[in-house]
Amino acid sequence: xxxxxxxxxxxxxxxxxxxxxxxxxxxxxxxxxxxxxxxxxxxxxxxxxxxxxxxxxxxxxxxxxxxxxxxxxxxxxxxxxxxxxxxxxxxxxxxxxxxxxxxxxxxxxxxxxxxxxxxxxxxxxxxxxxxxxxxxxxxxxxxxxxxxxxxxxxxxxxxxxxxxxxxxxxxxxxxxxxxxxxxxxxxxxxxxxxxxxxxxxxxxxxxxxxxxxxxxxxxxxxxxxxxxxxxxxxxxxxxxxxxxx
Numbered sequence: 001x002x003x004x005x006x007x008x009x010x011x012x013x014x015x016x017x018x019x020x021x022x023x024x025x026x027x028x029x030x031x032x033x034x035x036x037x038x039x040x041x042x043x044x045x046x047x048x049x050x051x052x053x054x055x056x057x058x059x060x061x062x063x064x065x066x067x068x069x070x071x072x073x074x075x076x077x078x079x080x081x082x083x084x085x086x087x088x089x090x091x092x093x094x095x096x097x098x099x100x101x102x103x104x105x106x107x108x109x110x111x112x113x114x115x116x117x118x119x120x121x122x123x124x125x126x127x128x129x130x131x132x133x134x135x136x137x138x139x140x141x142x143x144x145x146x147x148x149x150x151x152x153x154x155x156x157x158x159x160x161x162x163x164x165x166x167x168x169x170x171x172x173x174x175x176x177x178x179x180x181x182x183x184x185x186x187x188x189x190x191x192x193x194x195x196x197x198x199x200x201x202x203x204x205x206x207x208x209x210x211x212x213x214x215x216x217x218x219x220x221x222x223x224x225x226x227x228x229x230x231x232x233x234x235x236x237x238x239x240x241x242x243x244x245x
Contacts, residue, residue: 011056012084016041017049021058021072025081026205027113029062029069075165078112079182085174101203106175107229108199108207114171114186115193119209121176122227123189123217130222133168133181140168140181153220155192160184 012018016039023030023038030038036046050070053059060073072078108119115123127133132146142150142157150157161167163184171182181189193199198213209217209228217223 007056008058011053011058014049015039016045017053020046020049020070021053021081023204024059024070024072025078025110025112026201027071027078027110028201029071032068032070035070072112075112075187079169079171082111082116082171082174086172086177101206104202104206105204108209109205110190110201110207111171111173111180111182111205114180114182114190115199115207116171116173116180117175117207118227119199119207119217119223120180121173121178122223123221124170124180125178126217126222126224127181132221133185135170138170139166139183140170140185142168142185149220150189153192153216154196155185156188157185160188 012021019039020035023035032046032050033043035050036043039046039049041049050059050061050068054061054070057073058077059070062069062071072081105117107117108115109117111120114120124133127146128135128140130146130149131143132149133140133142147157161184165187166183168181168185169183170179171186172178173180180186193213194201196212196216197210198216199207199209202208214225214228218225218228
């Protein structure tokens with residue numbers, strides 16, 4: 001028996017459904033009305049699309065009173081979508097604003113529940129360079145120094161290792177074409193980065209590195225300044241000049 005790729009292709013093949021799924025790659029739940037706005041369709045049409053995506057196992061829904069909030073059905077769905085993104089063409093750039101948004105997305109973003117983009121790849125490179133994580137094929141293992149250093153920075157390494165999820169995967173970044181850290185460890189790092197204010201959510205899944213984050217990511221983990229950029233007085237770093245050009 002083969003794999004029915006057409007079943008999933010049919011779910012993602014409509015532009016409105018594709019836009020809704022892409023919006024959920026931030027890892028955050030999104031209300032049905034906001035997904036309708038993102039997809040450019042009316043509420044009733046959005047409801048039909050969302051019902052198909054839930055029935056197809058791509059999304060999950062939580063009902064809170066009269067509100068319905070949607071998210072991807074799980075980490076395995078996000079991983080499959082990230083892999084698929086590597087063979088998908090980018091959406092056409094139709095405005096200067098769209099070009100700026102794409103540049104920001106490539107610089108720092110969430111890939112479901114871990115850090116991606118230039119900053120995510122730069123962090124993985126820095127951890128490898130310091131021998132805090134060691135590549136093992138398509139995964140990573142932490143060294144004793146890495147376990148201690150990450151824990152000192154507030155990352156729940158022990159909790160990540162205790163879960164059923166793969167501990168640390170090398171996820172090929174779809175914009176950089178080089179790996180960032182995924183799996184339970186990647187999720188723990190991202191949770192600490194957001195919870196401790198190293199990064200701040202911007203539009204959609206885009207992130208900005210804060211002044212605090214610069215001090216930790218550069219000073220503690222060794223991520224180069226050229227990767228992170230520097231703030232302009234608003235507490236959040238802007239794209240490095242090379243990324244803005």
